[in-house]
Amino acid sequence: MSGVVQTTWVWEPAIYLFLGGLAGGAFLAATLVRFLSKDAFPRVTVLGTWLSTVALVAGLLFLVVDVAKPFQAMMMWKSFINLDSWMAIGAWLLFAAVVFMGLCSVFSTPKLVSIVESFCKPLAKYAERISKVCMVAGAIFGLGVAAYTGILLWSAHSIPLWNTPLIPVLFTISALDAGASAILAILLFEKSDKAAAFVKRASIALIVLIIAEACTLAALFFLHLNGAESQMLSANTLLNGELSLQFWVLVVGVGLVIPFVLTVIDMTHVVKNHELARLLHLIAIACALVGGFTLRFVILTAGMHAVLVSPDAYQAMLGVYTFIG
Amino acid sequence: MSEQLMIYCDDERCIKCYACQVACKQWHGFKAGGVSRRNVIEHTSGTFPNVTRTFSSLSCQHCAEPACASVCPAGAISKRPEDGIVVVDSDKCIGCRYCFFACPFGVPSYDDDGMNKCDMCLSLGAGEDGRPDPHCVATCPTQALYFGNESEIKEIIQEKEALRLSGRADARATMEDFA
Numbered sequence: 001m002s003g004v005v006q007t008t009w010v011w012e013p014a015i016y017l018f019l020g021g022l023a024g025g026a027f028l029a030a031t032l033v034r035f036l037s038k039d040a041f042p043r044v045t046v047l048g049t050w051l052s053t054v055a056l057v058a059g060l061l062f063l064v065v066d067v068a069k070p071f072q073a074m075m076m077w078k079s080f081i082n083l084d085s086w087m088a089i090g091a092w093l094l095f096a097a098v099v100f101m102g103l104c105s106v107f108s109t110p111k112l113v114s115i116v117e118s119f120c121k122p123l124a125k126y127a128e129r130i131s132k133v134c135m136v137a138g139a140i141f142g143l144g145v146a147a148y149t150g151i152l153l154w155s156a157h158s159i160p161l162w163n164t165p166l167i168p169v170l171f172t173i174s175a176l177d178a179g180a181s182a183i184l185a186i187l188l189f190e191k192s193d194k195a196a197a198f199v200k201r202a203s204i205a206l207i208v209l210i211i212a213e214a215c216t217l218a219a220l221f222f223l224h225l226n227g228a229e230s231q232m233l234s235a236n237t238l239l240n241g242e243l244s245l246q247f248w249v250l251v252v253g254v255g256l257v258i259p260f261v262l263t264v265i266d267m268t269h270v271v272k273n274h275e276l277a278r279l280l281h282l283i284a285i286a287c288a289l290v291g292g293f294t295l296r297f298v299i300l301t302a303g304m305h306a307v308l309v310s311p312d313a314y315q316a317m318l319g320v321y322t323f324i325g
Numbered sequence: 326m327s328e329q330l331m332i333y334c335d336d337e338r339c340i341k342c343y344a345c346q347v348a349c350k351q352w353h354g355f356k357a358g359g360v361s362r363r364n365v366i367e368h369t370s371g372t373f374p375n376v377t378r379t380f381s382s383l384s385c386q387h388c389a390e391p392a393c394a395s396v397c398p399a400g401a402i403s404k405r406p407e408d409g410i411v412v413v414d415s416d417k418c419i420g421c422r423y424c425f426f427a428c429p430f431g432v433p434s435y436d437d438d439g440m441n442k443c444d445m446c447l448s449l450g451a452g453e454d455g456r457p458d459p460h461c462v463a464t465c466p467t468q469a470l471y472f473g474n475e476s477e478i479k480e481i482i483q484e485k486e487a488l489r490l491s492g493r494a495d496a497r498a499t500m501e502d503f504a
Contacts, residue, residue, distance in 0.1 A: 008422050009422060009426070066421075067420045068419065068439045069437075069439060073421070078417075079398065079419045081400050082399065084396075085395065085397060085398045086396070087396065087398040087423045088399075152423075155396065156423065157392065157427065158392065159426055303426065307429060308366075308431055
């Protein structure tokens with residue numbers, strides 16, 4: 001422990017929380033694009049589902065690398081048995097999401113379907129149906145994973161900064177934002193009028209999500225700055241303390257303001273050059289992803305125990321926790 | 326359950342000498358910079374010239390309802406029914422460190438075997454009275470640490486409080502803390 005940031009969960013868990021959210025959001029966005037466009041963009045479906053699956057598996061790898069006993073953790077039936085724990089619930093949610101996302105990816109990829117066909121014809125016959133069912137299931141579990149990354153922090157009740165349902169709300173919105181951005185990046189390379197219409201819709205969705213995220217962040221800080229001493233101290237670590245540079249520059253500036261401005265510029269059609277417009281979109285998307293990761297990193301590292309930042313909290317808790325019942 | 330065993334730190338007696346922390350590390354054979362089961366902490370309040378520094382020795386409180394146990398995905402943490410000591414099963418623990426964030430005191434620390442925390446020196450064997458014999462308590466040069474069951478500790482705190490009310494001591498722990 002040093003200063004006002006915690007050093008128990010740092011890079012790996014932050015990357016995992018980000019990739020989990022990105023995977024869930026991107027898979028949901030790919031599902032929406034597929035069903036709303038009535039399968040008009042098979043390439044988006046293939047790339048989108050694979051992107052989500054790879055992101056989720058990569059996130060899982062970061063999670064596993066971070067624990068003290070990775071191989072024991074992989075024996076999930078032994079290591080995740082306490083279903084009162086959100087960590088265990090989340091692990092099973094992730095497992096289900098990986099299975100459905102992976103199956104959907106395989107059965108959406110024509111080349112892989114033809115390989116399946118070579119050794120099991122009847123299975124290949126139902127490829128499209130399997131891919132669709134798995135996509136819906138994957139989107140539901142993916143959304144669950146995205147929300148779970150926030151619930152995990154919320155349910156660690158001893159950290160005042162995290163102890164509010166606004167954290168899962170914030171993480172879910174940010175996950176949808178990152179996911180929709182990633183799918184938009186793929187959509188930008190589709191050349192058709194229908195694709196242009198979807199890019200426009202996705203842009204509107206992104207603007208709504210950015211505004212929602214900014215409002216949730218504002219609500220979070222409003223809550224903490226008007227809360228107990230320990231809440232205020234943790235919130236100030238982000239607003240004007242050790243993590244304020246990362247917070248204001250990368251989360252607010254790069255993650256929210258730049259994508260918002262660039263997306264609005266694009267929607268007003270000021271930029272006529274198609275290539276330039278696409279470049280601006282891609283910059284906005286890259287910025288949104290950087291912001292999404294930094295958001296999780298700063299919220300995670302600013303998560304200090306009340307007793308370690310506030311003497312009053314320490315005295316109060318000694319009595320409450322030791323002598324219950 | 327028979328009575329809960331507990332260790333109590335009188336923060337008026339603690340002088341921040343770290344003897345408890347060192348004793349704990351030595352008896353359990355922990356390397357410097359690694360696992361630490363007991364930590365001396367300091368809180369500063371007020372502004373110059375009226376600054377108060379309070380020292381305390383903090384370790385597992387063996388909570389009545391351990392938050393670490395309820396969040397442990399592997400079910401590796403449990404509370405012994407016979408004396409209320411909260412223990413970790415190192416074979417089950419995967420070392421995810423979630424318990425650190427659930428613990429109100431941020432007590433759990435970690436090594437390659439997973440979570441490591443105070444067991445009131447259970448692992449070093451029982452004392453003459455059949456109870457474990459916490460070495461931090463035995464070592465404390467100012468006798469700021471007390472070990473006993475719940476009623477014994479409550480008696481000590483009540484005595485302190487009586488002294489405070491009679492004006493003979495400035496005990497900070499009050500019964501309101503234990504309501």
